[in-house]
Amino acid sequence: MEHKPKLADVAQAAGVSTATASQVLRGTGRISDSTRKNVVAAAKRLNYVRDSRAASMRSGENREIGFAVLQIANPFNAEVISGVSDLLETEGYLVSVLDSRDDTDRQRRNLEAFIRSSRGGLLWVPAENTDDDTFELLKAHGIPTVSFLRRSGKGRFDHVGIENSAATESATRYLAELGHRHIAYLGGTAEFGVRVERIEGCKKAIAELGLPELVVWNCPDEKVAGLTEISKLREAYPKITGIVCNGDMVAIGACSGMIRMGLKPGRDISVVGFDDVQDAAIATPPLTTMSVSPYQLGRKLARVALDRIRDPEMPTTISLMPAELITRESTGPAPKEAD
């Protein structure tokens, strides 16, 4: 009770060698039924649990995998995490989440701790401005790694992401069909990764449709920011009637801001979000958004990781999931106004 029981204690209690005890507990080797039962009983009686550090050191197997995200608070991430752990847990893995807060130092610390403990695998949303060393470090230590959402590292790792460009392109076309001509992209600040791809998609549609140039408005992808920035955007570009947002949070914030300004989302200005988080459906007004099923995205991510772990020699893969337009009430026909 006092002293933490080890395998040797179990073995002794069952009157066998530690090797036998180990084999019983792992279900390997040729052991008679009677001793098998003895050992199991002894283990239970002593409340034995195997020390995974020792086990993984000797066997080279580690069934803990980590998920390094930019911010744990993000509800989108939360749903991805559900998908990831649901799938991995059925395979006997344990998922632990690390929060890098999009800070490279913090991220570096996290990842080094990862390497130190030789975890089984890593799911990773690389922080902004992650330097090449960091990718190299992971690669050199042979940790099975899958990058998520943000693709970088020169194809060193498997990747799971979203078809961002195609998504915003269709969102923009949808706005155009509703008659909107002056369109803005609202939210985010990063000059690489997801956001760039999304902006690209908007620009592509706009170019092909011959609409006026896309207005890009930077701000954090949060409700508060959306709330305050929408009025500034309105002031600077009064002609804008259609907005594609970098995420649902900023979109919801923008809608709230418009209401405070006496405008009606979906009538005066149409807003399209991105992610389809749970709040999107119950926001006022319910948000039109690009849905990517974060839960399914998480499952896919987990599956790719498992494949990589099982066959480390396999060439790296890229999996992009499509996003689907969900129309709700934050979009509507463009107001008839002198253009």
Added chain:
Amino acid sequence: MEHKPKLADVAQAAGVSTATASQVLRGTGRISDSTRKNVVAAAKRLNYVRDSRAASMRSGENREIGFAVLQIANPFNAEVISGVSDLLETEGYLVSVLDSRDDTDRQRRNLEAFIRSSRGGLLWVPAENTDDDTFELLKAHGIPTVSFLRRSGKGRFDHVGIENSAATESATRYLAELGHRHIAYLGGTAEFGVRVERIEGCKKAIAELGLPELVVWNCPDEKVAGLTEISKLREAYPKITGIVCNGDMVAIGACSGMIRMGLKPGRDISVVGFDDVQDAAIATPPLTTMSVSPYQLGRKLARVALDRIRDPEMPTTISLMPAELITRESTGPAPKEAD
């Protein structure tokens, strides 16, 4: 490059024994400056990182600590996590988060994995209906544990929580001062822990003020639930004009629901939330709520854990943080109506 470098490789490259290399890298022992530099250089050159499994096995020290929460998506938790990791990271600890989703099986798996890896410590929000065995298991294996928010386990562990009863008592008194006489408690379903304490606080105030009996209305602590349940509550108890909520989420949902019903929060019905999450301030209307500074709560939690790790023999402590009433616009004078 190919083979993962170990301490022995570093030692060989520097022309010293592994013992010396270890001492240099850990900054212990008496080593001359020249060899010290050699070893450090060799380590850097080989891209060496220590295997923490081996290290922690031998030394008995493990600077990874885990935080097991009920749901990672909860924004309240996210802020707590920030506080926890900010403090622990300065002490060289790594924080990883486990999501039990309030499911005892999942929780059990998580905790067993914890024991297996002999982590440095555990911060733990026990899932509903956690059985005594689980507490005993942790205790028996001597993992430094601090329970958070939900106090249970017969005082086996240190605890950090909120002065729930005092908080809801003052919220109730505040409503009473505004003239509300028929008061309800909305949200949550658990029959133990936090919620029970909060309900107790309301009842205490009501008893002392001689108001009509508290109406307790169960539902999940989520926006959607608040949105739908508020109309049912209104129908069942039309006299209710003051509501104390189990959390901000259900409170915000309830406000949205009222607006949809054509009622005005703060005029027709007053709503008090709990937690003061970031959304509370920017909700429509901005939410009156009990604020507990989740970030500071997280720091406190971390500090208690550190104390416990440093002195395992210390008697267990209980730390309760006060909650402060933040008045915004979801509360107001009771409507003048025939009672």
Added chain:
DNA sequence: TGATATTGGTATAACGTTTAACCATCCGTC
């Protein structure tokens, strides 16, 4: 000058598993 610190370092035994290699039995068979 001999006794005694001090400095700088090494050899080796842990930590708790897993696993490859080995060794007794016993059983049937020719």
Added chain:
DNA sequence: GACGGATGGTTAAACGTTATACCAATATCA
């Protein structure tokens, strides 16, 4: 009654660190 093959188990060497104990030098001191 020697031989091959199951059957059921054990021995001992890893895995990569750290800590204890020890050992050579060299420096210090009375």
